[in-house]
Amino acid sequence: MDFMEMYAQKKMTAEQAASLVKSGDWVDYGWCVNTPVAVDAALAKRLPELENVNFRGGILMWVPEIFQIDDPAAHMTWNSWHMGGIERKAIAQGFSFYSPIRYSELPRYYRESPDPLDIAVFQVTPMDEHGYFNFGPSTSHLGAVCEKARKIIVEVNTNMPRCLGGMENCVHVSQVTGIVEGDNPPIGQMAAAGPASEVDLKVANLVVPQIPDGACLQLGIGGMPNAIGSLIAQSDLKDLGVHTEMYVDAFVDIAKAGKITGAHKQLDKGRQVYAFGAGTQKMYDYLNNNPECMSAPVDYTNDIRSISALDNFISINNAVDIDLFGQANAESAGVKHISGAGGQLDFVLGAYLSKGGKSFICLSSTFFNKKTGQLESRIRPTLESGSIITDTRANLHYLCTEYGCVNLKGLTTWEKAEAIINVAHPDFREELIKEAEKLHIWRRSNKI
Structure with a gap:
């Protein structure tokens, strides 16, 4: 199996990836530093044409482009597994909601829930010689997300750290639907802790x-x-x-x-x-x-x-x-x-x-x-x-x-x-x- 040939066949633009999203879809944005950037920007341009697109994610480290369209509540919901300041502000705008769950239950929830998962899109490391894209520092529940998703779009970022583990920390090129090579933005960072009070x-x-x-x-x-x-x-x-x-x-x-x-x-x-x-x-x-x-x-x-x-x-x-x-x-x-x-x-x-x-x-x-x-x-x-x-x-x-x-x-x-x-x-x-x-x-x- 030629992994590079498979990679080339599945490579697509962010706009092509965004075109896969339809009204009524459930779209998983990964988690934390894995939140997509290029596909998010393309989706923000497409979203005004759609309605009732339901996104899942959590611990946002920057404001997604989909949050910044006119009247996002008319087109989408953001459903968060764990909220931070960005998502708290979105609650007041009427399109952000919390999904109460013990974090440890997330992988099982994805695997056993009857709820659909139409598309998963998230940032990963470049593919290795064995055909794997590493999830970086967010193994979390992404393995289960990939098992459940009907389509998987990976957004490659050369700045994503390759984090070793041994289980459920990567997805193979044969499993993904599309590969987007983004602009390699810096990985989302939390401010360094100030002096202790x-x-x-x-x-x-x-x-x-x-x-x-x-x-x-x-x-x-x-x-x-x-x-x-x-x-x-x-x-x-x-x-x-x-x-x-x-x-x-x-x-x-x-x-x-x-x-x-x-x-x-x-x-x-x-x-x-x-x-x-x-x-x-x-x-x-x-x-x-x-x-x-x-x-x-x-x-x-x-x-x-x-x-x-x-x-x-x-x-x-x-x-x-x-x-x-x-x-x-x-x-x-x-x-x-x-x-x-x-x-x-x-x-x-x-x-x-x-x-x-x-x-x-x-x-x-x-x-x-x-x-x-x-x-x-x-x-x-x-x-x-x-x-x-x-x-x-x-x-x-x-x-x-x-x-x-x-x-x-x-x-x-x-x-x-x-x-x-x-x-x-x-x-x-x-x-x-x-x-x-x-x-x-x-x-x-x-x-x-």
Whole structure:
């Protein structure tokens, strides 16, 4: 089989690829850095002729051209597996919607759902000598997408890092419908983390001492997990492992500081495992052709069974707010959408099941409300009406703010309320005690 001949036969322009999309189609845009560019621009020109085209994607790192046409809601919907700032703005325009799901379920959803997938289009690396296009840092669920899609269009980008894995991290030229050679734009980058805030550093200094040598790490996205990662890189910790949903710049810093060997991992010994990566060019350069790093499907990385099989698993994530019952919200501000479920609950559950494992939910005790002009507590008597419960009260392990780190597992309602109030901002504690009394989860004999 001559792969180059097959490549030549399937090569097409972005406009030809866009012409394959019809009204009513479901079109998958891949994920994160794999979101198409050239085909997206061509589709934006074609879209005003169409109606009811339904796109799927997630974690957009730039505004797609299809978002910028006149009255996109008249022609399309954008259905996101995990929303960021770009998609939040599109919600207000009436064409963007969230698809609530545990991220770990995505591959199975694609394979078993009766819903159609007419066309998948996403960026890939150039074809290798064996006829394969690598998915770059987003193995995630793309293997399952390719199994389900009736037509597959790959958009080749020479700047896409080739990320090694071993399973479901590429698609063969024989499987694709069309190949578009784009303009090779830079891979989408997240801004480098700024200096850690005083609060971030206080939380980091509470969490890092609880991490043992040989631990296996998962870090979420955001300033606080980044600050913790930076402190780990500067610590005396050694022989750490990585098994995470999202690979972030902090892991590169930890690895280059000599802290990561993966020597004590029960699975994938010596390898840093991740479902997708998004960060700066430093991170993409580190992942490129690096045999130490393993790009894997999300139903493996986020499977509670995989996580719990790794001893001393340390999961570090953040939240928007938490109530006195121990319910954590990491997805919304009331009914205002912020993010998605992602894999946070999978890692909260998996880390606790791990031998010696710990799960940390970290947040600042307060935030400044621009609407009211006042400082408000992130620790609330009950979550604001409409807030999403990401982690239920039965599942939280450690809660950390700048005022302390408490283990909530197994506590009664009054013990839990007391522990949570103990790490609230002092200015709000008396008010929280009064509210806890109204909720019948406070013992006066145990007032702080």
